[in-house]
Amino acid sequence: MARLRDDRPAFAAYLSGMEATIEVNSVRKRFGQAIALDGLSFTVAPGSVTGFVGPNGAGKSTTMRVIVGLDAVDEGSALIGGRPYASLRHPLRHVGSLLDAAALQPSRTARNHLLWLAHSQGLSARRVDQVIEQAGLQSVARRKAGGFSLGMRQRLGLAAAMLGDPPILILDEPFNGMDPEGIVWMRGYLRSLAAEGRAVLVSSHLMSELEDTAGHLVVIGRGKPVADSSVADLIAAASDGRVTLRTSARGEAMTALARAGATVAATAPDTLTVSGLASERIVEVLGQSGVPFSEVAAHRSSLEEAYMELTRDAVEFRAAEPEPSTQSAEAAR
């Protein structure tokens, strides 16, 4: 078998395009009877933060563990720049991953945690100090990791992922446990890493965390792909042709528009969401009928709404979440 050597210039040039991608191809994975991943495929491209979203239990963590070679696939493949993770030499130079921020030896200091990782890749203590600074951990670097808050552990995990200055980052729920300031910092940091041309895969069960951060979204539910598109396209699809109308004469407006063939829903005392008519036609109809209005605008779904729409059928643990109707029913009993 030919050995891949990435120190040959021509090959390096070829790899430089390849390296910074993650390809997940028709991956199936079951744990005993439970199917964790059911034919999942997606690609993570460089230069953008790819949000990896799905409800709890959808298979996000399993997918990430498969990508970094911790779990073996039953079918399909997960490749880093075309190669299985297990075949990578000094893998932290290719892929930085943060799978579980709590996975620390509590009596080891943050700096020593990074130090053994650095040594495993032939990296120096100088690099350790660099990532400590990047992650803003200078003041706590020589403290035992056991005393760290979850937010600090996330920063330490991110520092560990950045040790090898990798073109690919895989982060599982990095916002968990972070305070608002930390979330803002994390978003900015992830955007800047993507802007440098890195491929960044970030999982979250809360779409709102990825608002303004992810450029691309992979949504999964029950181990299956639900959506795989740019954030802009996803919102457009969710907003699909709907128009928001603000008017003081709601009743007249609804009558006039319905007569013209539109579907109208009242979403607020002075707001209607109209579908089935283009905004120009709405303005024309309202003008002909003499209905006053203050605003006609293309409706823009929030990322959250788009996500809820997509995963409505895929949410596994909905029953576990208290729903208002169930609560009131119980209260009535």
Place this chain on the structure above:
Amino acid sequence: MSVTSAPYRSEMPDGRDGFGELLHAEWTKFRTVRGWVITAVAAALLIVLFAYLGTFHHEDGGICVGANPASGTCQSFAHPTPPLGPGGEAVTDTYSFVHRTLAGDGSITVRVSSLSGRVQAGNGNAASATDMAGASGQVQPWAKAGLILTATTKPGSAYAAVMLTGAHGVRMQYDYTHDAAGPAVHTPRWLRLTRSGTTLTGYQSADGRTWTRVGSAHLASLPQIVQAGLFVTSPPTAPAEQALVPGSGGVATGATATFGWPDLQGGWSPGGWAAENVGANVDNAVLPTLSSVGSRRSGSGFTITGSGDIAPSVGGGETDKNALTGVFVGLIALIVLAVMSITGEYRRGLIHTTLTASPRRGRVLIAKAVVIAAVAFVAGAAAAAVSIPLGNHILRANGNYVYPAGTLTQLRVVLGTGALVALAAVLALALGTALRRGAGAVTAAILLVVLPYMLAFASALPAGASQWLMRITPDAAFAVQQTLPQYHQVAYLYTPSEGFYPLAPGIGLAVLAAYALVALLVAHRLLRTRDA
């Protein structure tokens, strides 16, 4: 969406990704957990502490003086200081001797017409006296009667002897440790011992006419003028198996032989025969002996009664094992440490970080094994190197006799102890890797390594069972701590608790190494094939 045209290329140079880096990482992991470093140091200190405690109050190594048969207690213990033989080993050299001076070459021939024995009653501990009551009047298997040629009558002198034994036939023995078997007969015999330069040869004959050679000895340092003649001696009974006090329980015995008139050829001095009880006046003799020994002319020969032995000394003093009882305790600490070094990673999920940094999992296990083995080796060897001189010093200061051990033997014990704990740590690491749970793996390691030791050393088992445990369990490796060789020509309770192991040091270590290797192979396979 803005995609930058060029994927990210790190400006950082690649580091090396060899096994050395992995070792460095695992070593950094180990040394940066203070609790682990403390545990390793504590394991070493425990070994030394036990050397101190275990030897400080150790005063039962001597010979019982003023025994009280009713209570089975001793008024005091005499502390033996056995003479050293030509090879530097401690020896027993106590026998009844009827001799003349021989200058230069010559030979002596005699007929041994009978050999009988008796056992002292009421000596030693009560249990032994009861056990041996029925054996009174029986000759000891290693009772000896025959011809001896010795440099001097000072105990520990170079010698060669041909003899009839109680139950081991005709033997040719020299310089205490050497033994060659002749015919396995126990009927009256003719014996002949000749000196030609430095070569001594023993012969035997049933009728005094047809002779066969039993064996030869080359004693380079033998002086021109030597003492030669007839001797009788009889070793104490082997300590009873169930004796609770190690080393005690051997009971003095005697043997009486009747000889014909010796026929002398060569440069014998004129004059009569001298009788001497060699070694009888050595203070603090190692072996219990009968005091009623001696010789008399009878008819046309001699009747000689002797008690003692001419053999290597075993069991009357202390060995390095006393200083190393704590190895067992230190071993438990190191086993726990080795298990935790991997199960701790499983418990906290840190194993995922380890395996994403080094996806070649087999190498990770090997690197971990090398690090924990090195740590355990240093702890074990350093502790042994301190414990042996410390323990032996305290033993001697308390009046105990400590058998001498050569520098190479000491080195073997020190390095062997290091290897013992290192291999046990690797076994524990492999169990931890395979089971992934600290409690389960520690339990398994304790069952494999600690339990057999406790069973064998708590005297809870018969000697045979103990010896099997020391053959087939990982504890076979404790054979590296044996300093006194086992001699087939000395009847003794050669049990693990007395410091004697059924396997040679290297073989014992190999048994443990085989356990560690098999466990490592299983762990290697599981680690590679299981989801992490």
